Amino acid sequence: MKLSNRLEGRVALVTGAGSGIGRAICRRLADEGARIAALDRDVTAAQATAAAIGDDAWPVVADVASVDDMQRAVADVAAQFGRIDIAVNAAGVGASALLVDTSIDTWQRVMDVCLTGVFVSSQAQARRMIAQGGPAVIVNIASTNAQQPGEGLAAYCAAKAGVDMLSRVMALELATHGIRVATVGPGLTDTPMVARLLANPSARDAFLDNIPAGRPARPEDIAAAVAFLASDDAAYVTGQTLYVDGGASMMRYPSLASRRAGAAV
Numbered sequence: 460m461k462l463s464n465r466l467e468g469r470v471a472l473v474t475g476a477g478s479g480i481g482r483a484i485c486r487r488l489a490d491e492g493a494r495i496a497a498l499d500r501d502v503t504a505a506q507a508t509a510a511a512i513g514d515d516a517w518p519v520v521a522d523v524a525s526v527d528d529m530q531r532a533v534a535d536v537a538a539q540f541g542r543i544d545i546a547v548n549a550a551g552v553g554a555s556a557l558l559v560d561t562s563i564d565t566w567q568r569v570m571d572v573c574l575t576g577v578f579v580s581s582q583a584q585a586r587r588m589i590a591q592g593g594p595a596v597i598v599n600i601a602s603t604n605a606q607q608p609g610e611g612l613a614a615y616c617a618a619k620a621g622v623d624m625l626s627r628v629m630a631l632e633l634a635t636h637g638i639r640v641a642t643v644g645p646g647l648t649d650t651p652m653v654a655r656l657l658a659n660p661s662a663r664d665a666f667l668d669n670i671p672a673g674r675p676a677r678p679e680d681i682a683a684a685v686a687f688l689a690s691d692d693a694a695y696v697t698g699q700t701l702y703v704d705g706g707a708s709m710m711r712y713p714s715l716a717s718r719r720a721g722a723a724v
């Protein structure tokens with residue numbers, strides 16, 4: 460069902476498109492008229508997202524942390540659709556461990572996907588956008604954890620804070636090319652990434668107590684904000700982070716006690 464023609468004629472490349480927030484973003488941008496390149500490292504998931512959208516979507520398989528993969532993916536999408544007007548970098552992974560227990564492998568895995576993956580993806584996308592000319596937009600998905608520390612989330616918080624600052628540097632450097640860069644910071648969002656946490660009653664309650672809106676976000680809540688930022692309605696918005704969190708970043712982040720009860724983000 461078409462919601463609007465706000466993105467008619469635009470081509471959008473979305474990473475992390477096989478699940479949760481990335482999948483909802485693909486759906487929403489398509490519903491507003493965009494053609495979609497649905498990128499994920501999970502081939503089945505990328506295909507499922509593209510198939511659910513139909514003829515206006517195309518699955519792309521790539522690892523966002525791989526320079527070779529992302530250069531190839533961006534070239535393939537540009538060859539398939541002619542250009543890339545919108546890029547949304549939503550691929551991410553979580554990990555939960557106290558600092559003293561965090562292995563270098565866990566730290567590196569989170570950094571590779573959540574921060575290096577955004578750098579690698581954005582660089583390939585920006586090079587293409589500069590070469591093609593004309594307005595374009597990159598939206599990076601960070602988190603409330605970019606500004607709100609969470610016990611047990613050192614790698615994740617550090618990576619997301621990095622995404623926030625990287626995006627602002629990109630906005631500065633790319634403005635003269637007509638490329639806007641914005642960040643969306645979701646709060647707790649009901650996706651497979653946090654399924655274990657939401658299934659744990661004490662952890663869920665601890666989080667809900669700290670969300671003024673009284674519920675986790677739906678992936679569609681995040682997708683609506685991304686669609687706004689990707690559209691001409693946000694033509695004068697760049698270098699900003701939009702938190703979509705039901706007010707949670709005004710509150711305290713839930714304490715370690717809830718995570719000891721078996722929660723993991």
Ligand SMILES: NC(=O)c1ccc[n+]([C@@H]2O[C@H](COP(=O)([O-])OP(=O)(O)OC[C@H]3O[C@@H](n4cnc5c(N)ncnc54)[C@H](O)[C@@H]3O)[C@@H](O)[C@H]2O)c1
Nearest residue numbers: 475477478479480500522523550551602645647648650652
């Ligand atoms: N769910 C939340 O509560 C929440 C809150 C704040 C921010 N976020 C962020 O939103 C984004 C989407 O999260 P989600 O909740 O939809 O998670 P999800 O696990 O449902 O989906 C993540 C998708 O990213 C893909 N992916 C992971 N590593 C990849 C890689 N190296 N290359 C390509 N694809 C890869 C996975 O295959 C999966 O399809 C992430 O960046 C996450 O950190 C999520």
